[in-house]
Amino acid sequence: MPGKETLPVRGAQGDLLRLVAAGHAESRAELARLSGLAASSVSLRVEELIGSGLLVEEGAGTSRGGRRPRRLRLSPRAGLLAVADLGAHHARLGLLDLSGTPLVVEERPCDIMDGPEATIDWMAGAFEDMLAAHAPPGVPLRGVGTGVPGPVDPATGRVVAPSRMPGWNNFPVAERLAAHFGLPALVENDANLMAAGEARAWPGCETLMVLKAGSGIGCGVIVNGALHRGRGAAGDISHVRVRSDSSVTCSCGHDDCLEAYASGAALMSVLAEQGIEVRRPADVVALVEDGVPEATALVRNAGRLIGEVLTxxxxxxxxxxxxxxGGLSAAEPLISAIRAAVYERCLPLATRDLEISTTRSGPDAALLGAGSLLLDAVLA
Amino acid sequence: MPGKETLPVRGAQGDLLRLVAAGHAESRAELARLSGLAASSVSLRVEELIGSGLLVEEGAGTSRGGRRPRRLRLSPRAGLLAVADLGAHHARLGLLDLSGTPLVVEERPCDIMDGPEATIDWMAGAFEDMLAAHAPPGVPLRGVGTGVPGPVDPATGRVVAPSRMPGWNNFPVAERLAAHFGLPALVENDANLMAAGEARAWPGCETLMVLKAGSGIGCGVIVNGALHRGRGAAGDISHVRVRSDSSVTCSCGHDDCLEAYASGAALMSVLAEQGIEVRRPADVVALVEDGVPEATALVRNAGRLIGEVLTxxxxxxxxxxxxxxGGLSAAEPLISAIRAAVYERCLPLATRDLEISTTRSGPDAALLGAGSLLLDAVLA
DNA sequence: CGGCTTGTCTTCGATTTCGAAGGAAGTTGG
DNA sequence: CCAACTTCCTTCGAAATCGAAGACAAGCCG
Structure with missing residues (x-):
């Protein structure tokens, strides 16, 4: 009976479970090092966790010069997480096990303009479909989480002043989700989720900036290994004033915001003015790959502007x-223009060991991040 | 015999001592809440710490609705810290007890241009003077720390690529100090020390930006209550490109750095060109207070530029x-220009509860910060 | 004043954790 | 191949920690 009941989140067992689930530890020895507990205590608790079906021993790890560790994993039967990443016109949805490994990921069309009530109902229905189709029998759902394309107040789980989500302002999304499933629920900005997801793919990197270049421009920040939320808007770079000859007024009311020049939406509207039909950021990338000079120049300029802000x-x-x-990150000229700007203008001390590259987690980064953060809520 | 021997830094006693020393806890009950230990365990360990003369009970605190807590303090006889803040032409030096309370603070002229060897010898001599004059007999020195006006590699305690400290590059300052006194030693950038010092004066503020506006422009960052060091240059804002009509080349080799327009040094050189004699940032402040229009306009412009970077x-x-x-912070027009720029251009979510004001710790902020950080080194 | 509530601190048996010692299972290097 | 070393994990008595219960000391309030 692998933990149909509540998970052991308190005391030493909880600490050890968290370390394994978060991917920080894979063996009793590592657990001892990271938890600060004595090796003997770790062995005792791990034996109990295996006994209750939450952990499983799975083969041997690689030796570090001595006896090989016996690898520990979270049992796939310990529970499931249902996660989503809401975009403007479509959503990615996934089921993960408690170690953050996806069982299934789907993309479905949806429209957040329908408002929060309808969208949450839709999402709950989608989750139930997926659980019915893919969840092994007897494995309980432990938590629900979603990303939204707007700022979220970390204290309340409410969406705050979202420019692309009319009708969602101050709506208690997390509360609703939690009430619907009777489970811990997480709501977070989509770029923040991406950052949390990438963080697991960059071991050794304590401080990370994760840029989401899609229709909008978002950024998530990992400081000292943890997501930095600030007041909910941390990581915002879209409304920074950029150096420019012309003058464009942004939806925020100020002039010459980065978003008005370098977001996917801005690029698409310029291309449309030139009579080039594009519907999504991926179409812009395709134009660049086809060598359409207008698109390449636009993307390179966007990269330069973004890079100057990043400096x-x-x-x-x-x-x-x-x-x-994000959708635009597949465009090479964007990356190289960002790199050029940052390496040219930043202090040598800051760029000496700085790596600038595209996502390691791919399109599921946000879902993985939702799993990672949701785990903290479930095991707490 | 109040702990002439080594301090108990390991285990529960160390944890409790740290909490009291850092100012986070003042009673057994608070210690229990913050340490996670059971109240009974806390009482036991506190009794031992009092027995060994490290903690003292000092009167009663204020009631929170029930019995009044018995206040705990670090014994003034538990030990001393010697701290300094090196400037270009003068240094502040102080002796603190382990709870960070200053016994004595002095300002002495010195010249970092004499190079690291001479300056460190000078500082050691000054510390020994002060100890002889002010240290109660039998109270041991527990650690030594200093701030320097340049970036410091957090891993090695070496000064790295300092623009205003020729001869100091890569010099192992912390190592030398530690060797000279046979004690834990700390070296840190001066703005970072200011930030660490201010952090204790802003309880409830998890994330803080502390700007030092003096001859140069520095900034220290507190994220989640801890100093964010990055690679040693974190908090640098002096070499950000600003929007400007003219074009000035900075010492870093790039054009139009903030430092070249808004630092105290830059203001002084402009005033000098106009035939107005000034020798230190305080003189600029005096001119502003005297209503000299050239000075006021310059300072206000500097504030605007700094504010735009801060947005x-x-x-x-x-x-x-x-x-x-910093020396310029006494100039009202600087503060109000910074406020105006930030409140005008930032996102409402980011400025809603943002406070912008001058230092609460005063001119000793850096010394207090050095004490705070040094404590972590001493109790570790 | 005397209950009532809230919060602080101690006592003591039950439980958990520690740490030293040792066995198990590898790597390294003659 | 064997000896020396490293690392991983377990065993078992000693020591620290927990937590429930209660004494103690205030503030609150009629």
Whole structure:
């Protein structure tokens, strides 16, 4: 009976379970090092966790010069997480086991303009479909989480002043989800989720900036290994004023915001003015790959503007890496223009070991991040 | 015999001592809440710490509705810290007890241009003078720390690529100090020390940006209550490109750095060109207070430029407060120009509860910060 | 004043954790 | 191949920690 009841989240067992689930530890020895507990205590608790079916021993790890460790994993039967990443016109949805490994990921069309009530109902229905189709019998759902394309107040789980989500302002999304499933629920900005997901793919990097370049421009920040939320808007770079000859007024009311020049939406509207039909950021990438000069020039300029904004932040934050994801990140000229700007203008101390590259987690980064953060809520 | 021997830094006693020393806890009950230990265990360990003369009970605190707590303090006889803040032409030096309370603070002229060897010898001599004059007999020195006006590699305690400290590059300052006194030693950038010092004066603020506006422009960042060091240059804002009509080349080799327009040094050189004699940032403040229009306009412009740079960082980091210190911070027009720029251009979510004001810890902020950080080294 | 509530601190048996010692299972290097 | 070393994991008595119960000391309030 693998933990149909509540999970052991308190005390030493909970600590050890968290370390394994978060992917920080894979063996009793590692658990001892990271938890600060004595090796003997770790063995005792791990034996109990295996006994209750939450952990499983799975083969041997690689030796570090001595006896090989016996690898520990979270049992796939310990529970499931249902996660989603809401976009403007479609959503990715997934089921993960408690170690964050996806069982199934789907993309379905939806429309957040229908408002929060309808969208949450739709999402709940989609989750139930997926559970019916893919969840092994007897494995309980432990938590639900979703990303939204707007700022979220970390204290309340409410969406706050979202520019692309009319009708959602101050709606208690997390509360509703929690009530519907009777489970811990998580709501977080989509770029923040991407950052949390990437963080697991960049071991050794304590400080990370993860840029989401899609229709909008978002950024998530990992500081000291943890997501930095600030007041819910942390990581915002879209409304930074950029140096420009012309003058464009942004939806926020100010002039010359980065978003008005370098977001996917801005690029698409310029292309449309030139009579080139594009519907999504991926179409822009396709134009660039086809060598359409107008598109390439636009994308390169967007990269330069983004890079100039990043220089300020790189000097200030000194990240270990900048990760670029989102629909536009597949466009090479964007990446190279960002790299050029950052390496040219930043302090040598800040760029000496700085890596700038595209996502390692791919399109599921946000779902993985939702799993990672949701785990903290489930095991707490 | 109040702990002439080594301090108990390991295990529960160490944890409790740290909590009291850092100012987080003042009673057994608070210690129990913050340490996670059972109240009974806390009482046992506290009794031992009092027995060994490290803690003292000092009167009663204020009731929170029930019995009044018996206040705990670090014994003034538990030990001393010697701390310094090196500037270009003068240094502040102080002796603190282990709870960070200053016994004595002095300002002495010195010249870091004499190079690291001479300066460290000078500092050691000054510390020994002060100890002889002010240290109660039998109270041991537990650690030594200093701030320097340049970046410091957090891993090695070496000064790295300092623009205003020729001869210091890569010099192992911390190592030398530690060797000279045979004690834990700390070396840190001066703005970072200011930030660590201010952090203790802003309880409830998890994320803080502390600007040091003096001859140069520095900034220290507190994220989640801890100093964010990055690669040693974190918090740098002096080499951000600003929007400007003219074009000035900075010492870093790039054009139009903030430092070249808004630092105290830059203001002084402009005033000098106009035939107005000034020798230190305080003289600029005096001119502003005397209503000299050239000085006021210059300072206000500097504030605007600094504020525009801060807008980017406020949107990104979402600090709870921006604290402005350093020699120029006494100039009202600087503060109000910074406020105007930040409140005008930042996202409402980021500025809603943002406080922008001058230092609460005053001119000793850096010394207090050195004490705070040094404590971690001493109790570790 | 005397209950009532809230919060602080101690006592003591039950439980958990520690740490030293040792066995198990590898790697490294003659 | 064997000896020396490393790392991983378990065993078992000693020591620290927990937590429930209660004494103690206030503030609150009629």
């Amino acid at each position: 300020v932040l790189v000097n200030f934050v000194n990240p270990d890496a900048i990760v670029i994801g | 980017v960082l406020v949107n990104f980091v979402n600090p709870d407060a921006i604290v402005i210190g």
